[in-house]
Amino acid sequence: MQIITDPTAMQRISEDLRMKHQLIAVVMTMGALHEGHISLVREAKKQAGTVILTIFVNPSQFGPSEDFHRYPRPFDKDAAMAKSAGVDYLFAPEPDLIYPEGFQTSVATGSVAERFEGALRPGHFNGVATVVLKLMMLTRPHLAIFGQKDAQQLAVLRTMVRDLNLNVRILEAPIIREHDGLAVSSRNMYLSTSQRELAPLLYKTLTETAARLAENSENYKEILDASKERLSSIPAMNVEYLAIVDRDTFVETRPDNDPCRCLLIGAVRLGGTRLLDNVQLPPRKTAEDGGA
Amino acid sequence: MQIITDPTAMQRISEDLRMKHQLIAVVMTMGALHEGHISLVREAKKQAGTVILTIFVNPSQFGPSEDFHRYPRPFDKDAAMAKSAGVDYLFAPEPDLIYPEGFQTSVATGSVAERFEGALRPGHFNGVATVVLKLMMLTRPHLAIFGQKDAQQLAVLRTMVRDLNLNVRILEAPIIREHDGLAVSSRNMYLSTSQRELAPLLYKTLTETAARLAENSENYKEILDASKERLSSIPAMNVEYLAIVDRDTFVETRPDNDPCRCLLIGAVRLGGTRLLDNVQLPPRKTAEDGGA
Known part of the structure; x- marks a missing residue:
């Protein structure tokens, strides 16, 4: 497994893989990997020859009173889990390289993002959609796999991919639960x-x-x-x-x-x-x- | 020259061209082609093996009191000019295929789009940025050539391409003028x-x-x-x-x-x-x- 932190390097690698007719699947995460994420990687490996896992705690999807700073970032453990799950490329960019000085363009989501999570977390889905678009441009996947737990996020991303003609197939994977039914998170x-x-x-x-x-x-x-x-x-x-x-x-x-x-x-x-x-x-x- | 109206067909052709290592340049227009547009095509032909010209009068970049309905649409004349300028693919989609029912996701431009044209034409640059992103996803160009006449548009698009990691090189071409100096438009x-x-x-x-x-x-x-x-x-x-x-x-x-x-x-x-x-x-x- 190769660990990549530079967006330009990631983009070059993924474009090269495409030119070599490699099918690319991406699993996007904020790290703190658990069995839910690993189930997405397993599905990705069934579907594609190359699996890219991204780890990026995206500041723009957190509200000012939310848990951005205390969000867990156990990078070494995550990298070990990713490697043993069979990830080919772990892309973990620094926030400064994703949002450099002067950054100002974003994705504006529509009505699918207005209710429920969108109403309770203003700006959340625009932040998610923007970073997912960016990560798609950097990893150039044929397919991207998301968990059904964040069901509204899935609906927002399907809508974005359709509306912006991104030509990425969105797959969804079932919720992984603890023995007592609690959804893993x-x-x-x-x-x-x-x-x-x-x-x-x-x-x-x-x-x-x-x-x-x-x-x-x-x-x-x-x-x-x-x-x-x-x-x-x-x-x-x-x-x-x-x-x-x-x-x-x-x-x-x-x-x-x-x-x-x-x-x-x-x-x-x-x-x-x-x-x-x-x-x-x-x-x-x-x-x-x-x-x- | 091949005329394409179906977005899915255009995307398949451009992805295929990429896989065959063809360099793709796109020139995006609203039609009513003139010497300015043709100069962009000439530059595109110098730079790339395949030139795609898009013609799309984009409703979302016109204000309610602007000239969307009376904007000239001389398609046959445009197609003839494109062909004789050496365009390989003329992509002219129907509005319903670019903005199907339920369309709701857009690009939100930032401070570069706020002043001057942005202030005088509210929503204009978001409409431009959204359709340019969509047309880039459909034509998958290595480079896109725009005229210097719409200088703020150029700045907005450069900013979008950088911010969203679109990996398209933006080239600018000088303003073409009438004999008395009026910029061609x-x-x-x-x-x-x-x-x-x-x-x-x-x-x-x-x-x-x-x-x-x-x-x-x-x-x-x-x-x-x-x-x-x-x-x-x-x-x-x-x-x-x-x-x-x-x-x-x-x-x-x-x-x-x-x-x-x-x-x-x-x-x-x-x-x-x-x-x-x-x-x-x-x-x-x-x-x-x-x-x-």
Whole structure:
């Protein structure tokens, strides 16, 4: 595995690989690698001859009161994990080389980025889209693999790739979970022992809510409200949203729409730590399927 | 010359050309081709084995009260001119294929796009930058050639290419002028006979002002004011700006800065038609050069 820190060198290497008809897959991360990231690398290796992993804690996607400075940066451990997962190139540029003096051009995302995470974290998705575009230009991938955990990010990036004709195939990989269901995330390490015990309740609520919706999709509002109330009744937990959205547009939708490309998404705050998760809603049960 | 209207087909052809180690130059236009555009094609042919000319009247760079609908679209004449100039691929996509339903992602330009044209035409440079990025992704050029007439556009695009790591070399080509000095422009055809007679006064004023500044750069404010007043005294002419700017940042600057990468830029309105022009200011005369 080759470690590259210079953007120009990365771009030259990836353009050369392309000219040699190598298929390039990229996995973009902020480091603090975990089993979720490694699952993306494994999928990348199945799909492409060359796998580039990027590690960049992108300042422009953090709000002023967020955790940019304390975000974990265990570079040596990350590099060892990347190497043993079979990464070919680890691209870890310095912020000054990604945002040099005078930097001023960015990607402006649209309506898919306005709600939920976009509303709670102003500027977040523009920061994500800008750095992903830059990293795509530097690594020149044929495909880029992202986890389904950041479902709205996936929708924003699919929209950007389509709108700006970037000609990169976006693959999504399933959420990796701890034994108790908690979605794996670099930020889980912020949780105290007692918070960590409560954390799986988000996923538990999502799966239970999805089961209820599958039985009785017409009363989806009441079901969502009851679930929200149940989560909110836990003293340490602050529910930010629990909603059914179209997975492409992130517009709130009814689960009995046919066809339903629906996600049940949720975000809670446990102390200072935000947890995100989502589950896919099954296609609607129709009368012909033997439903009531 | 091959005419292509489908963006996906264009992208496939340009990616294939790249894989065959063909050097690609692109000249982006809104059609209504004139000698200025043809000079860009000639330069492109010197620089690259394959020349793509794009014709796209981009709705997103026109303001609501601007001339999008009446902008000339003489496609057959343009195609004939392109062919005889030696263009290899003429890419002329339909607006619906460039901005399909749901399109929402754009490029947000920064401070270089705020003043002058950016201030007078809100949203113009974001529209330009977005379509240029898209056309670059579709034509995958090694180099793109733009005219110096739209000097602020050049500065905006250079900034975008640098900031977003687009890896396209931007070349600039000198302004082509009519026999009386008027910069060639597709919009000159809007001028009435009497307006056309007055139009060369913009360039005349710019060259005279540049000569005065070369002699006496310390009094640049007075010299600019006098020139503005002279142009404004012509009843049909409305001076929008006359200024000395850094050619990269478009920040107003002193012509006696050392080194001076200065442009003298001007814009006037003649009836409903805007005329833009600029001249480069010579490097500062220093005492060592034999100046006073």
